[in-house]
Amino acid sequence: MIEINNKHIVVIGAARSGIAAALLLAKKGADVFVSDNGKISETAEQKLTEAGIPFEENGHTNKARSAEFVVVSPGVPTEAPIIQYYLNEGKQVFSEIEVASWFTDQKIFAVTGSNGKTTVANWLHHVWETAKRDHALAGNIGVAFSDTVDSNNGDFLLEVSSFQLDHIKNFKPAVSMILNITPDHLNRYQNSLDAYAAAKFRITENQTEEDRFIFNYDDPIIQKHVETLKKKQNAPKLWAFSNENEVPEGAFVRNEHIIFKFNNKEESLMPIEEIGLRGRHNLSNGLATALAARAAEIKNETIRESLKSFTGVEHRLELAREVDGVKYINDSKATNVNAVWFALDSFNVPLTLILGGRDKGNDYSELNTQIREKVHTIIAIGESKDRIQQQLGKTVPNFVRVETMGGAVRAAQKVAKKGEVVLLSPACASFDMFDSYEHRGKIFKEEVNKL
Known part of the structure; x- marks a missing residue:
């Protein structure tokens, strides 16, 4: 220390x-x-x-x-x-998670990734609660790690961002997790995806063979870095998760069932249709959560129960209200293009999409295929309206520009029909119009409740 x-x-x-x-x-x-x-x-x-x-x-x-x-x-x-x-x-320059880690010997379970880390951190919290295990949920999630260090006698479940990992020295999770790596915050990493990925991988920097690293087997950027990690002396034990391939050690899907595989022995955990959260990306999040719980020696029946009963987090594909047969979905936490892609992937009905905010150098054209298939109207808000119109204006039949969240909700009500969905999934930071993504989601819900 x-x-x-x-x-x-x-x-x-x-x-x-x-x-x-x-x-x-x-x-x-x-x-x-x-x-x-x-x-x-x-x-x-x-x-x-x-x-x-x-x-x-x-x-x-x-x-x-x-x-x-x-x-x-x-x-x-x-x-x-x-x-x-x-x-x-x-x-020396240290981050807050580094400082907090000096004052505890409790086990740290730390999750990072471009998307899904808040969901997984909350899901872990749900598993630990279900298992009646002492713990504190903290980090990049509303409560700072430093705030919980002296009051928690159990495990620390931390959501950590690349910015927090930029200035660690001794920070050492017993279990570290990287869910995925997609372009985000590149403005803070010389516009280099490699530099951003390397920042995420610092989560494993101080881990040794008694620790575990849980990672997404289907992510090519992660795979590349894992190959380097394997060469490290005293590297952490590697557990992979995949919803596409069978993995050497970890969790995967076979015949629509989750399978655990450890020491060449397999065990079936549960059918994937029983998982409480919808969407392919949440299947990955559930697999990661299940592996972390297993690393904590939580029983399979408790893991099963928690995967079934967890219903998600506020501002992430959250149903705000149904009005005249139209569902209004608050996905304000989608602050990058990849998160919007996952959100669109979760729906198979016609959509009105509210996009925009403070742009982080986004390439909205990555959404083209999904938008062509599913979205009939884009409503653009915030500083990035011009850029969105430039890149997506011709992709949809209707493109609407508005100045306020209230204007966006009312414009959506005019075009959305019964059985359809209005989705706030901005792909951008909120700081042009709001204090935070939570504030943006709250205002969206307030405006929906006025309809």
Whole structure:
């Protein structure tokens, strides 16, 4: 562990995880200072003041440059001048999950991936609850790891993002999971898919042969990195999941049943039709969840029960309401093109699709085939309206541009017929119009409830 007692540590970024790291470090005896380039929320200010932690906002002064090492919030890019200053000085930069991991010996189950990680983290939480096992659900999911370190005596179930993995040193999950790797956040990785994939694979960096790595056998980018991982001395034990192929060790599908395979012995877990969540991608998520539960030595009957009874998470293919025979689906969490592809893949009825927000360099044309087959109307919102129209305007019979979420919902009501679906699946970040994807989904549901 890094020595922190009486050390002067600066935390850059005062969002949820930055504040949690600052409070934890102060509690453990460090001399902490918090600096944010923007405005610090009143709640955050209150927490810092109560803990006696000094802070600054709306820019980094020289006070932010005097730390022995720095802790960075995931929202702050490595390219930020303040982070570059520390790296150029040869000083260490740590993420909040790294810091939190110094203060626990409990087992960590960490899941990452471009899509599905929130679903799987919540699904794990559901399995652990079903098994009545002590645990805390935390990470990139609403509660910072640092907030739970001192209060949890069981396993840590963590959703982790590539940004959080960018600045780890000793972070070591007992079980790590990568669900898939598709282009996302490439603006933070020099527009390189390889650099982004390498960031995700840092989840395995400190694992040894007593640990497990669970991965998607059907993902070619993951497969390539797994080949490199196999050559590493003392590599973690590899468990694969696949809904297309039989795997050497792990979980796969044969004759519409989930099969576990360990030490060349097979056992049938359950028919896939009994899984509570729809869609091919959720079959993959369910297989990953089942393997992590098995790694925790949770009984098959408990895993079965949980795969059947889990109904998903808010803002991910969530039914908001049915009005005049039309289902309104909130998939606000779909912040990249691949997530929208999965959403469209889950439906076989005519669709009205609400797309748009803050663009991350998206190639919407990847959705062309799905949209041609299923979508009769695209309603574009937010900053990316022009780009969406440019790439998809000719793919659909109707293309509508609106300024507000209320306008989008009302425009959808005009064109959607009984038996059809109106799908909010934006493919974009929410920050042009909303505070977060949760805020965007909440406003969508409020507007639907006004119909």
